Amino acid sequence: MTVEPPGVRGQDTEQTGGSTTSAPLDVAAIRADFPILQRTVRDGRDLVYLDSGATSQRPRQVLDAERSFLENSNAAVHRGAHQLAEEATDAYEGARAKVARFVGVNTNEIVFTKNATEGVNLVAYAMSNAATSGPEAERFRLAPGDEIVVSEMEHHANLVPWQQLCERTGATLRWFGVTDEGRLDLSELDTLVHERTKVVAVTQQSNVLGTVNPLDSIVRRAHEVGALVVLDACQSVPHGPVDFGALGVDFAVFSGHKMLGPSGIGVLYGRHELLRAMPPFLTGGSMIELVHIDRSTFAEPPQRFEAGVPMTSQVVGLGAAVDYLSVVGMERVAKHEHQLVERALRELSAVDGVRIIGPTDTEDRGGAVSFVIDGIHPHDASQVMDDRGVEVRVGHHCAWPLHRRMGVPATIRASFFLYNELDEVTALADAVREAQRFFAVTPTAG
Amino acid sequence: MQLEQMYQEIILDHYRNPHRHGLREPFDAESFQVNPTCGDEVTLRVHLTGTGTEATVEDVSYSGQGCSISQAATSVLTDLVVGRPLQEALDKQAAFTELMEGRGQVEPDEDVLEDGVAFAGVAKYPMRVKCALLGWMAFRDAVSRVVDEVGAS
Numbered sequence: 043m044t045v046e047p048p049g050v051r052g053q054d055t056e057q058t059g060g061s062t063t064s065a066p067l068d069v070a071a072i073r074a075d076f077p078i079l080q081r082t083v084r085d086g087r088d089l090v091y092l093d094s095g096a097t098s099q100r101p102r103q104v105l106d107a108e109r110s111f112l113e114n115s116n117a118a119v120h121r122g123a124h125q126l127a128e129e130a131t132d133a134y135e136g137a138r139a140k141v142a143r144f145v146g147v148n149t150n151e152i153v154f155t156k157n158a159t160e161g162v163n164l165v166a167y168a169m170s171n172a173a174t175s176g177p178e179a180e181r182f183r184l185a186p187g188d189e190i191v192v193s194e195m196e197h198h199a200n201l202v203p204w205q206q207l208c209e210r211t212g213a214t215l216r217w218f219g220v221t222d223e224g225r226l227d228l229s230e231l232d233t234l235v236h237e238r239t240k241v242v243a244v245t246q247q248s249n250v251l252g253t254v255n256p257l258d259s260i261v262r263r264a265h266e267v268g269a270l271v272v273l274d275a276c277q278s279v280p281h282g283p284v285d286f287g288a289l290g291v292d293f294a295v296f297s298g299h300k301m302l303g304p305s306g307i308g309v310l311y312g313r314h315e316l317l318r319a320m321p322p323f324l325t326g327g328s329m330i331e332l333v334h335i336d337r338s339t340f341a342e343p344p345q346r347f348e349a350g351v352p353m354t355s356q357v358v359g360l361g362a363a364v365d366y367l368s369v370v371g372m373e374r375v376a377k378h379e380h381q382l383v384e385r386a387l388r389e390l391s392a393v394d395g396v397r398i399i400g401p402t403d404t405e406d407r408g409g410a411v412s413f414v415i416d417g418i419h420p421h422d423a424s425q426v427m428d429d430r431g432v433e434v435r436v437g438h439h440c441a442w443p444l445h446r447r448m449g450v451p452a453t454i455r456a457s458f459f460l461y462n463e464l465d466e467v468t469a470l471a472d473a474v475r476e477a478q479r480f481f482a483v484t485p486t487a488g
Numbered sequence: 489m490q491l492e493q494m495y496q497e498i499i500l501d502h503y504r505n506p507h508r509h510g511l512r513e514p515f516d517a518e519s520f521q522v523n524p525t526c527g528d529e530v531t532l533r534v535h536l537t538g539t540g541t542e543a544t545v546e547d548v549s550y551s552g553q554g555c556s557i558s559q560a561a562t563s564v565l566t567d568l569v570v571g572r573p574l575q576e577a578l579d580k581q582a583a584f585t586e587l588m589e590g591r592g593q594v595e596p597d598e599d600v601l602e603d604g605v606a607f608a609g610v611a612k613y614p615m616r617v618k619c620a621l622l623g624w625m626a627f628r629d630a631v632s633r634v635v636d637e638v639g640a641s
Contacts (some may be wrong), residue, residue, distance in 0.1 A: 084490070201602075421526060421555035421619065422495075427489045437526040451527050451553050480491070481556075 067370065067378045069124030072461050075101035075366075090469045095277060095410045095457030096435050097299045100363070104302055107362035108355045118351045120328055133335060134354055137361030138344070141309055144364045145275075145294070146285030150406055151317065153310040153344040153443040155351055158276050161295035161310035162243070164347060165272055167323040169241075170210050175321040181268075182320055186212035190241040191234055192267075193218040193226055193255075194447050196249045198200060198296075198440040200274040204243055213240065220447050224251040224400035231263050239269040246278040248439045250455060251400030252383065252410040254278070261290045270316070276300055280367075280459070281409055282376035286311050303363035307356035310347070317343035324349040350474040367460075375460045379409040381457040381468055386411045389471040395483065396474060399453050409458040412439070415474060417483035420452045426480045427454075427473035434470070493609035494616075495556070501545035502560035502603070507567055512549040519626040523618050528554030530562060532626035534634065536574060541637055543574040548627065555619055557610055562623030564603045574631065578638065580604070581624055588617045 046068040073079050076099050083089050091099060111133055117126035119134040135149075142149040155161045172182035186191075190204045194217050208215045216234055226244075237244060242264040248256045251335050257273070264271045273294040278284050280301035286294050293316070298307035312320070322329055322340055326349040331339040339345045367375065384404045390396050395416040415423050420436040427434055435455045438445045446449060456470050497548035522529040530552030536543040548566045552559070565584075569577035584604050587596045592612040596605040610620050632638045 349624060419555035421528070421557070421616070425494065425613070425616070426491060445527065451529075480495070 067374055067460060068291075069378070069461065069463050072101075072370070073463075076461055077102065079104075083431050083433070083475075084429055085430075090430075090432045090466045090473075092432060092434050092456040092458065092466065092470060094280075094300070094459035094462075095439075095455060096303050097305065098280065098459055099133040099461065100302055100304070100359075103366050103368055104304070104359045104362045105449055108304065108359040111355050111358040115364040118353070119354055120345070121351075130354060133358050133361075134352070137357045137364075140361045140364045144368065145279060145296075145309075145311060146287040147311055150344055151311055151314050152310065153317070153347040154357055155295075155310050155347075156306060156353070157299075157308035158274070158295040158297040159308070161293075162200055162203045162274070163273065163307050164310055164323040165312075165320075166207040167206060168320045168347075171321040171323065175209070178319045179321050181270075184208075184211035184213040184240055186214075187238055188213040189216050189236075189239045190214070190243065191216045191218065191239055192243050193245070194220045195224075195226065195251060195253065195441065195444045196243070196245055197249050197274060197276070198442070199276075200243050200245060200272070201443070204241065218244070220251075220444065223402075224248070224253050224448070226253065226255050228259060230258070231259060234465070235260075235263045235267060235269060237267050239264070239267055241272060242269050243272040243274070245276075246277075246284070246397040247281070247408040247410075248441075248444070249277045249410060249457075250399070250412050250439050250453065252407055252408045252412075254406040254408055256406070257289055257291070264390060265290070277408060277410065281372075281379055283372040292316055296460065296476065298360040298363065301360075301363055302366055303360035304356040307353050307360050309360075312343070314343070317347070320375060322346050322349070325390050326350055328352070366471055370460060378460055379458050380404060382462055382464065383409050383411060385464055385467045386456060386458070386470065390474065393471055393474050393478075395478060399448050399450060410455055411457070412453040412455040414450050414453055415477065415483075418477055420454045420482050422481065423454055423474070423477040426477040427470075430469070430473045430476060432469055432482075490609070490612065494613060496606040496609065498603050498606040499560040499610075502563040503556035506563040507560055508549060508570065509551065509563070510546075510549055511551050512547060513515045514559060514585050515547070515549065515631065517630040519629035519633070521622050521626040523554075523558075523622055525618070526555075528552070528619065528622060530554065530558065530623050530626050532562070532623060532630055534630040536631075536634055538574075540635055541578075543635065545569045545572055545574055545577050550623065550626070552623075554622065555616075557607075557616055557619040558622045561604075561607060561620040562626075564607075565623050565627060568602060568604060569627065572636065578628075578631070581628055584624055585621060587611060588620050604627065 078099050115129035117130040119131045139149045142152045169182045172179035174385040221227050273291040275294045275296040279296040294311040299305040329346050329349040399412045424436040515535045518533045520531045532550040535547040537546045568580050583600045587594050598605050
């Protein structure tokens with residue numbers, strides 16, 4: 043399959059993931075790869091897309107890869123012996139290898155799911171199913187008295203499945219608190235995570251606060267007591283170098299559509315030893331070893347966890363997204379976003395009546411900046427901002443308990459990616475001031 | 489600019505000075521409604537006199553948190569229904585719902601909806617229609633708890 047190499051024009055294309063080059067991104071060249079960024083919104087306004095935390099836009103290289111696959115090699119993977127089946131399977135498995143390299147793990151440790159949410163559910167339901175599986179699944183079993191630890195800053199996707207698992211098994215849910223500054227409160231790590239803790243499920247980077255969590259101490263403590271660490275990496279993998287192997291987590295999930303890839307494709311990483319012992323979640327075609335009329339045995343991972351005909355062009359598209367990001371270099375992406383966040387914190391803090399919800403310094407902080415404006419509901423503010431072409435997210439961002447903790451019903455969130463320009467941060471701050479003017483709450487207007 | 493069409497002065501007035509705000513006694517039924525996509529919520533109480541659809545809406549009281557559209561729409565609701573026969577109030581609820589779900593294509597009847605016609609511009613923004621209907625859904629739900637003939641939606 044021939045796909046135009048993710049040639050980010052004007053970039054040093056010899057660099058790959060984990061690039062150490064310090065050359066700044068050529069954002070104009072990157073933007074030229076994203077057709078949607080050329081459009082206007084609301085009566086001719088330039089689009090200022092600051093909602094990549096919800097979903098990112100896709101470069102031509104990803105769209106072309108999907109189209110090229112469908113025009114040339116489309117077939118059901120892992121079935122049939124004809125040439126198209128062979129090519130499709132190669133494309134699918136080739137993308138798995140790329141994704142694995144991108145996050146520092148082995149190819150057979152990557153499971154494709156519909157999205158990250160399904161990845162968390164896969165683990166949670168496999169743990170339920172462990173109750174009726176053989177002795178190899180012992181470590182996944184939960185019973186009354188066992189505990190699952192989450193955090194108050196989790197996205198609903200890494201919270202509700204664990205609540206439900208507790209309901210099904212009688213286990214108890216506990217959680218790390220969040221400080222007023224929006225940092226994870228680990229002061230009670232050793233008492234919260236103890237011998238009866240079976241799972242610690244936390245996010246690497248908050249989708250609301252931008253906080254990057256200190257995983258070292260969490261992983262160390264969890265493994266001390268034999269608990270499994272499940273990492274929500276949806277907001278980290280797209281925005282900087284991530285190595286699950288080095289982090290030492292047991293499972294991790296992330297989604298394709300937040301990292302320049304297609305929607306309908308998510309990734310579950312699981313340490314191979316664990317995937318081998320874990321019972322399946324969904325069962326049916328593709329995931330079996332032997333099927334008799336009254337019983338079946340299951341394939342080795344990752345196939346054991348990919349029942350049915352999988353997403354194929356989406357996986358190919360995700361592979362192209364990984365290529366694109368690797369050519370740019372994740373160190374450079376992270377550095378660029380760091381500049382955007384630094385500027386956003388500075389410019390928004392300079393607006394009277396704006397309060398940042400989350401860390402106000404750039405240390406251990408990623409590219410989501412949430413805030414509230416005195417006297418204006420986030421919904422109303424975003425309507426005025428949208429009228430100027432500034433597209434941000436408002437609401438609780440699927441993190442309702444976190445918003446309760448921070449004492450706000452909703453926030454405005456600007457989130458950045460490699461294609462955002464520093465000027466767009468200024469457009470954001472200007473739009474906030476415009477909202478204050480519109481609703482006549484400008485503090486100086488008296 | 490479409491923004492001014494959406495945020496009519498009437499809406500902003502109701503938002504800044506909401507009518508009949510607060511929860512009051514006596515009441516016959518209470519409804520709690522939430523917009524799960526944004527977290528906006530309203531608790532609304534209905535007090536009726538008389539029985540069935542022959543009843544009269546004696547009082548509507550409410551509290552909640554939300555954007556200007558949801559707060560103003562609930563304030564307007566109380567103006568439209570308090571002191572009116574229940575059937576007339578339900579007819580207004582149907583007319584307001586039709587307006588909001590009309591994508592800007594429905595011509596509102598000012599005789600029926602009074603200040604409610606100001607929300608015609610909101611109907612052009614599909615993501616905000618739910619905001620405008622939150623209080624009205626609570627009203628319908630609360631009434632349905634008292635009057636058997638009225639369904640919840």
